[in-house]
Every structure is written in structure tokens, then in C-alpha cells.
Amino acid sequence: MARPKSIKNSILTINPHLYPQFLLLLPAKNHPRNPKSSFTHSTCILLSFTLSIASILCFYTINQFLTVTATSSPLFLASLSSVYQDPSADDKDSPVNLSVPSMVPLPPRSVAGNASGFWEQPDGEGFRPCLGFGLKYRRRSVKIVHEKKRFLVVVVSGELFQIRNQIVDAVVFARILEAALVLPVLKGDESEFSEIFDVEHFRKTLKADVRIVSSLPSTHSVSWHSLENQIPYNVPPFWIRARFFKKLNEEGSLVLTGLDSKLSKNLSPDLQKLKCKVAFNALKFAKPVRELGNRIARRMWIEGPYVAIHLSLEKDLWLRTGCSTGLGPEYDIIINKERESKPEFLANLNTNCPLNALKAARILKESGAPANARVYIAGGEPFGGDRAILPLKSEFVNVVTKDMLARDVELNPYRNRTAILTAIDYIVSLSSDVFMPSYDGHMALALQGHRAYVGHRKYVTMSMDFKGQPQLRGKRRNRDVIVFPVPEYFLQDGGIMFTHVPGSALFSGKKNGFQYGEKDQFE
Numbered sequence: 001m002a003r004p005k006s007i008k009n010s011i012l013t014i015n016p017h018l019y020p021q022f023l024l025l026l027p028a029k030n031h032p033r034n035p036k037s038s039f040t041h042s043t044c045i046l047l048s049f050t051l052s053i054a055s056i057l058c059f060y061t062i063n064q065f066l067t068v069t070a071t072s073s074p075l076f077l078a079s080l081s082s083v084y085q086d087p088s089a090d091d092k093d094s095p096v097n098l099s100v101p102s103m104v105p106l107p108p109r110s111v112a113g114n115a116s117g118f119w120e121q122p123d124g125e126g127f128r129p130c131l132g133f134g135l136k137y138r139r140r141s142v143k144i145v146h147e148k149k150r151f152l153v154v155v156v157s158g159e160l161f162q163i164r165n166q167i168v169d170a171v172v173f174a175r176i177l178e179a180a181l182v183l184p185v186l187k188g189d190e191s192e193f194s195e196i197f198d199v200e201h202f203r204k205t206l207k208a209d210v211r212i213v214s215s216l217p218s219t220h221s222v223s224w225h226s227l228e229n230q231i232p233y234n235v236p237p238f239w240i241r242a243r244f245f246k247k248l249n250e251e252g253s254l255v256l257t258g259l260d261s262k263l264s265k266n267l268s269p270d271l272q273k274l275k276c277k278v279a280f281n282a283l284k285f286a287k288p289v290r291e292l293g294n295r296i297a298r299r300m301w302i303e304g305p306y307v308a309i310h311l312s313l314e315k316d317l318w319l320r321t322g323c324s325t326g327l328g329p330e331y332d333i334i335i336n337k338e339r340e341s342k343p344e345f346l347a348n349l350n351t352n353c354p355l356n357a358l359k360a361a362r363i364l365k366e367s368g369a370p371a372n373a374r375v376y377i378a379g380g381e382p383f384g385g386d387r388a389i390l391p392l393k394s395e396f397v398n399v400v401t402k403d404m405l406a407r408d409v410e411l412n413p414y415r416n417r418t419a420i421l422t423a424i425d426y427i428v429s430l431s432s433d434v435f436m437p438s439y440d441g442h443m444a445l446a447l448q449g450h451r452a453y454v455g456h457r458k459y460v461t462m463s464m465d466f467k468g469q470p471q472l473r474g475k476r477r478n479r480d481v482i483v484f485p486v487p488e489y490f491l492q493d494g495g496i497m498f499t500h501v502p503g504s505a506l507f508s509g510k511k512n513g514f515q516y517g518e519k520d521q522f523e
Helices: 016-024 041-071 074-081 135-144 160-177 199-205 237-251 269-282 287-301 315-321 329-340 357-366 386-395 418-430 442-453
Strands: 151-157 180-182 185-187 253-257 306-310 374-378 398-400 434-437 458-460 489-492 495-498 507-511 514-516
Touching: 151 160, 160 180, 160 237, 160 253, 160 269, 160 418, 160 442, 199 269, 237 253, 269 442, 287 418, 306 357, 306 418, 306 442, 315 329, 357 386, 357 434, 374 386, 374 418, 386 398, 418 442, 434 442, 442 458
Parallel strands: 151 180, 151 185, 151 253, 306 374, 306 434, 374 398, 434 458
Antiparallel strands: 489 495, 507 514
């Protein structure tokens, strides 16, 4: 279990070895019967010198604080404040600050020595989030946010980040159809929307984009037997309007399901910004989940920098991929037999195998991670139990999980709540100095985009590449903007040339004193 360490300011801490020399400057103690000699000339000089040094230190400290405060971004200041408190604490009366994401990671630390390169963070190349919507978008919002006749109901399912992606697309669907969005219904999970996400924050953040309601009004009814799930992949906005707008107008309500990866990745700039606004600003975990995740993250952070590894070693993943578990022949035989008995798994090819603990340890070592690096393992119960992560523990002595960091009965209410346990892992991984996924699944992709959005935090890929610098979405239209939120810009020495790519106006940047990204403000 992590133990908190005392934190001292190097400017204000006095070296104890200076105390004897300092005391030699003091005059000898005079006898109380001779009070006239108690205040000597040397004492006056010493007091004046001490006051001068104290004044200089005080001025320097205040000046440094004011300089950092004035020049730092709201995100950086929120990151510093998150060391001591939840930066996204509930305040129903305060306006939503879009310059600060709903979940702010703890600030990264620098380390001296041979391992400093491993912990070094990317500079971000001046890219910062830019969520200014175009004039046409804002004009249409006046009508859409007051919609009271058309209502969209969306049923979402899957793992936590499949649910999150479907909620993001649901908001965009509602915007395209100019309908009020009923809070999404979670299917197949024991949790409700309000148990995972902060409903009030979700509604307040999107009040200028889409009307969010808790339930259908009594004047409307819906038939759950007429779910619309025949939606092809990669559908553009005009297809959505052509397919559903008339029906929605006539019936007043529409129920959609199966939205996972159905919406086109290539949308107008304003709709792309809306996706990022939902993913990074509107969707905030519910307060109990957020507070527990932040507490565990601080217990990791206070001990120093750490790397988070999302080890996808669950039995279901080995069945889906058919890859070798790395646990020995007896375990591979179990997987192969069970896989052969389920035809749905046989269709998958071994094209993208997850890293096992042995390969993950090798990549970390070759990437420069020191043997005493603190490693946080995120993920569900691995197939093979402790044996599955033993190779990682043998190479790195400080390997922990949320169960090891949690105190008493903190996790007990959520033992059977997979989505909430995943959310806790996500919060701790977001604050890690380095993140490495073992598989390019939904959580890994979510963290890739979120870490870029909060300052381009470093991560290591399965191919041992250090990343964290802005990964441009570019002309690859199949890239999701919430995974690659940075636009396609052409950077040149001495200036910047940039071209507009549909859906790319999400970040602004500054280089050599030139501000760019502000022209891209149209729908």
C-alpha cells in the first residue's frame, strides 16, 4: 500500500548543516542584570541581514507564483489543484468551463538520472483544445435546445467505453435530427446512467447544443418492440435525416439501438467539436466513482512518477483472438478447446494479439523504464490469476493494482460492477506519467484521445514507440476524432501553413508568436 511522503519546498527549506555556522553569528547571551548590553551592534546587523534575505525570498516566491498563475493555462492550474482536491467538484451554480476537461489528471513529474528520458513528457507542439463553434451552428442551436415535440431515445450496451462512444454518437444523432435526447438507457449492465455518469453535469454542459431530458413526457409514448437497429456503418448526417426525420416528426419519438461505430468519422467541423465536447467535457463520472478513482490516483502519484499498463488478459479476449496466452501449453489447450466449441469465435483471425505480461515487461525495459519504476496494472481479472502477471512482477518490484491501493471496504460496493471498476482504472491511468496498453481496445483508444486532449501525456505503443506528441488525424477519414483530436496542420520553420480538413478544427496552436486555428470556425 502506498504511503504518503512529506512534500517540502526547496526554496524555503534551510539546510540543517548551516545551523551551527548561523548560530556563531549570534552574540553571547548577556547576564539579565546587565540589560543595556543585551542589544549589541552585531545583533542589529544580523537582524537587518535576516530581514533582507526574508524579504528577497518572499518577493521571489510571490513573483514566481504570480508568473506561473498568469502564464499557465486553466488546464495546468486545474491539474495542480487536483493534487489536493477534486477539480471537478460539484457546483450546480458555476458555469461550465470548456477550457478545462471534465476529468483533469494529476500533473506529471520530472525525474533526474539515467531514467529521466523514460519519464520525459512531450511538449505538445503548442496544440491546445479549441471548441469555438461556428455562427451557423450557434444560430441553429437557438431552436434545437428548446425542442419539445421530437424526442430521441437511445439504448446503449457493451463495455464502459463502448457505452461512452454510443452516448457521444447519440448526442450527435439528436443534434442532426433536431430532437431532444432522453438520457440513454443502459442495457445489459446492472448500472444506470446516473450511477456511472454525472447527469446534471452532462445536461448543463450540453445545454447550448441539445436539450437533455430525463424521460419521455406523458404526452409521448414509445413502442420498445419497434427498435430501429438496422443502421449501416459509416452513415453521414444526410442519411440520418433522410431515414429518420420524417418518422420522428410524425410519431414524436424514436428509439435507436446498435449505434456502436455506425456514425461517419468524417463529419463537419462543428459536429466533430460536438463529439469532443461530449467525450471530454460533458461525460464526467458520477461523484462517488470520481472521488474513489481520484483517491487511488493520488496514492500512486504521491510516491512519484508511475506507469500504467492496461493488461487485457481476460479469458474472453483470448477466446476472441485465439492467441497464445504465454502461460504454457495447458492453458492454451483450455482456450483452444473452448474456442472450438463456440463457432462465433472461429471467425476471428490472430491478426492483433494482445501483449501478455512477459512481452509487456520486455517492452517497458527496452523503452528505458528503471527496475524500480512504479507500475499500476489496470484491467479485469486475468486468465491464469497471479501467474499471468508474474513475469511483470519479476522484472519490476513495485507493481500494484487498485485492490492493493484501496483501503478497507472502498471497492466492496463495486465488486460486481464492471463498468465502475473500469472507470476507476481509467481515472488512475489518465494521471499516469506514462501509459502503455497491451491491446488496442476501447479503453486504450479512449485514453489515447483523452491524454492528447489534456496535454499530450506520454504513452508507449505495442511496437515500443514513444508517443504523446500530437498525432494528426490527417486525411485518414476512418480515424475517430475522439481518438485523434488534433487537426492536420503543416508546420514549417519560421511560420505555419495549414489546410482545412473536414472535422479537424478542434485544436488551436501557437508557434513563433503566430496564432493559428482561429479561421477554422465554420460548420
